[in-house]
Amino acid sequence: MSRQIVLDTETTGLSAQNGDRIIEIGCVELLHRKLTGRNLHFYINPERDSHEDALRVHGISNEFLRDKPKFAAIADELVAYLHDAELIIHNAPFDIGFLNKEMELLGRPPITTLVGGVTDTLVMAKEMFPGKRNSLDALCDRLEVDNSGRTLHGALLDAELLADVYINMTRGQNTLVMDLDSNDQAGGGDEVQQIDLRGFDLPVPRANEVELAAHEALLADLDKSTKGKTLWRRHEPQLAA
Incomplete structure (x- = not known):
């Protein structure tokens, strides 16, 4: 799928079924695996206070959220932005569960019925690095993604970091000439240039x-x-x- 949205949420707690709500949504758009800069970010009034443990994770105070829009006010814009895209999420069941619950409270269909699919990078990481820590911070360290600015969790920052992690994790799925400069795309086409290696005379060094x-x-x-x-x-x- 050519359009992908890397998404992260922050919440008042760990259980959407027990009344916890979303307080922040961060989305980063990838088109043909390239960052477009067309991101989406909301702070949301959850109509309840965050648990103390959650506050220690995200640092977003209850007072800060008092004058922010409720989820109902941003739902249409969010749905239009996510429509038909593939969602890239770390530990997807958590974020999807909260998003679907917010949609349910509005009497609307689940997010999963409106998007083109969901890819869980935590599942990918466990397959690629079995037995190792696969938190976002651990993956940033392993894949040399700079996360020095991440002192607290933030939905947009985490989505930006995850976008870099995802591109690094899936780089082997593409040709060696995947990362072309903008000059290579001057013609306006989206096709990736292919190089026929049969045209090269590769030297075979002999032992002396x-x-x-x-x-x-x-x-x-x-x-x-x-x-x-x-x-x-x-x-x-x-x-x-």
Whole structure:
């Protein structure tokens, strides 16, 4: 899918089913895997106070949110922005659960019925890095994404960081010439340039006499330590042929 929205939310607590609400939504748009700068960001009046544990995570005070719009006031703009896009979310069930609950309270269909799909980067990370920490901070460190400005959680900042993490995690799915400059797109087309490597005469370096002698000495040592011929030597006649 060519249009993707990296999304993050901050909430009053951990349970949408028990009455917790969204207080912040941050969205970052990718078009053909390129950041467009057409982002979307809302602070939302949740009509309730945040739990103390949540306040320690996001640092957004109840007083700050008092004069912010309620979710009903921003729903149309949010739905129009997300329509038919693929959502990229870290720990997607959490954010999707809150978004769907907000839509339910308005008598509207779930967000998941309005978008083109949802990709959970936490699931991706667990498959790519099994047994390792896969929080957003851990992935930023592992993939060399600068998160030095992240002292507290913030929906837009976290979405921006996740966009960089996602691009780095999926870079291998594209050709080596994926990242072209704007000059390459001067014609206005969206197609990625393909390079036929068959047109290149790639040099094949050969070992010199010193390197061959060192190789033979290493094999002789292996023969001695294993009290027999190494597998490499057994296949030498076939290789020479």
